[in-house]
Amino acid sequence: xxxxxxxxxxxxxxxxxxxxxxxxxxxxxxxxxxxxxxxxxxxxxxxxxxxxxxxxxxxxxxxxxxxxxxxxxxxxxxxxxxxxxxxxxxxxxxxxxxxxxxxx
Numbered sequence: 001x002x003x004x005x006x007x008x009x010x011x012x013x014x015x016x017x018x019x020x021x022x023x024x025x026x027x028x029x030x031x032x033x034x035x036x037x038x039x040x041x042x043x044x045x046x047x048x049x050x051x052x053x054x055x056x057x058x059x060x061x062x063x064x065x066x067x068x069x070x071x072x073x074x075x076x077x078x079x080x081x082x083x084x085x086x087x088x089x090x091x092x093x094x095x096x097x098x099x100x101x102x103x104x
Contacts, residue, residue, distance in 0.1 A: 010063040011038065014070055016056050023057040026073070032093055033072050035065045 014030075014037075017023050023039045030037040040058040061069045 011060040012063050012066045013040075013058045013060050014066060015059045015073060017059070018056065020057055023059050026059045029076065030059070030061065030069055030072065035061055035069055035072070037061050037069070 015023075015026050017026065020039070020041060023041070027037045027039050038060050040060055042056050042058070
């Protein structure tokens with residue numbers, strides 16, 4: 001599924017996760033590997049329950065970067081890295097994990 005943004009670029013979903021934190025980790029991983037990425041949250045929270053499809057968070061990249069993003073994410077899964085290990089890997093590449101989380 002793709003969507004055009006205001007600037008006319010076509011963005012495609014490369015991963016759907018259940019939490020904003022996980023999406024931010026994936027977005028940061030893609031940025032650290034030189035790919036533009038953004039988060040699209042369709043989450044609706046009514047504590048203590050999340051509602052089905054309304055609890056998803058999408059990570060999107062421009063269509064022309066889709067294959068590279070999927071390859072990188074596949075390698076990440078193949079390596080079976082935990083969130084902490086992925087953050088440690090980002091840190092060794094010179095990316096400060098604390099800068100990956102953007103505040104509104």
